[in-house]
Amino acid sequence: MSDFDEDTSDGYKESAAELEAEGGDDMSDEEIVHVISSDEEARERNKKKTKRPRANAPVRTSSKVWVHFHKDKRPSKKHPGKLVLKACCNYCESEYAYKQGGSTSTLRRHHKVCKNYKNKKAKEAIQANLFFRRTNAPTMDHSIEYDQGIIKELVAKMICLHEYSFRMVEHKWFNILMKSMNPNYQPIGRKVINSECMQVFHREKEVLKSLLKGVDSISLTTDLWTSNQTISYMCVVAHYIDEDWKMQTRVLAFIELDPPHSGNVIADALYACVTEWKIENKITSVTLDNASNNDGAVDALKAKFLVRRGADFDAQYFHVCCFAHILNLVVQDGTEVLDPLIKSLRQTVKYFKRSPSRLKAFVDTCKSLGVTVGKRLHLDCKARWSSTYKMIKTARKYKGALTSV
Secondary structure (H helix, E strand, O other), X not given: OHHHHHOOOHHHHHHHXXXXXXXXXXXXXXXXXXXXXXXXXXXXXXXXHOOOOOOOOOOOOOOHHHHOEEEEEEEOOOOOOOEEEEEEEOOOOOEEEXXXXXXXXXXXXXXXXXXXHHHHHHHHHHOOOOOOOOOOOOOOOOOOOOOHHHHXXXXXXXXXXXXXXXXXXXXXXXXXXXXHHOOOOOOOOHHHHHHHHHHHHHHHHHHHHHHHOOOOOEEEEEEEEEOOOOOEEEEEEEXXXXXXXXXXXXXXXXXXXXXXXXXXHHHHHHHHHHHHOOOOOOEEEEEEOOOHHHHHHHHHHHHHHHHHHHHHOOOOOOEEEOHHHHHHHHHHHHOHHHHHHHHHHHHHHXXXXXXXXXXXXXXXXXXXXXXXXXXXXXXXXXXXHHHHHHHHHHHHOOHHHHHHO
């Protein structure tokens, strides 16, 4: 036994010693060799279990960013016909070069600015259920992760849609409301929200541009008018049928147009608008009113589109006259015999509406004559026959009071 012990490890010595202590002098050499062999096999098995993985073995993607990305093999741009591993965003079409086990810093940076992901979170925030508690605690479900950027974008869209003042975000009770909804809310200044509104505008413009790429035919309507501050404006609106066969209307431009408003000036402004939106090959018609300068604008536009599109441009039905404007001209022509009466009524209504004291005197006259005071006097717009009709209809009820004043 002594010679055998010198050639074995300490572990084997202990095993043999323990067995010898248990079995005494009756244990044979064959039994001891069997026990040592068993211990040797157990040690080999343990080595296999603790063996480190190979360098090329698949590594588990433990980074949290892989919740928002997936791996895929895509055709290589540098080496045609060869597939390369890419990390693809789950929310948009962005893809990045990636090596197995490489860094995910680029992926995390993209995830922070991914527009589709932000829009998804915004929709989830809007659709979140609110629950009310009989306590003074905030009433919003905070299960959704708070994102100041999304809130700022939503506030900007609210201001644009409802035409609120930028200063509203600095109002005391607006901030109290937002803080009660979520304590993590950070106040926003009017300059910041002004900048955010412009960013929302540019993002929505890009969305509309991509949408119009899938439209085959677009019809335009445009008009010019002058405000009370003697500023001239031009509005361009696009009309098209979407893939669900529904009429869609989108404002493409609302711009200030300096005089003179000649045909060439209008044509240049309109053509610049369609080229900016890259839809010059999709315009089928333009609707304008019957002003003489618009006729010149249509002729200039036809020449521009003919050069641009060649034989594909059909000018026969390009100019569509505004039916509402034609109807207004028909009504004005038919009521020409009533012009003296209409002008007199217009001046009378304007006289009373300019002064509160005159209007009060008119109401007192109506009461003294027993005339029921109902709808207010209405001042018409010359370009709209319906408003002239409304002015006559309203004033007819006060005929006695108007003739006695």
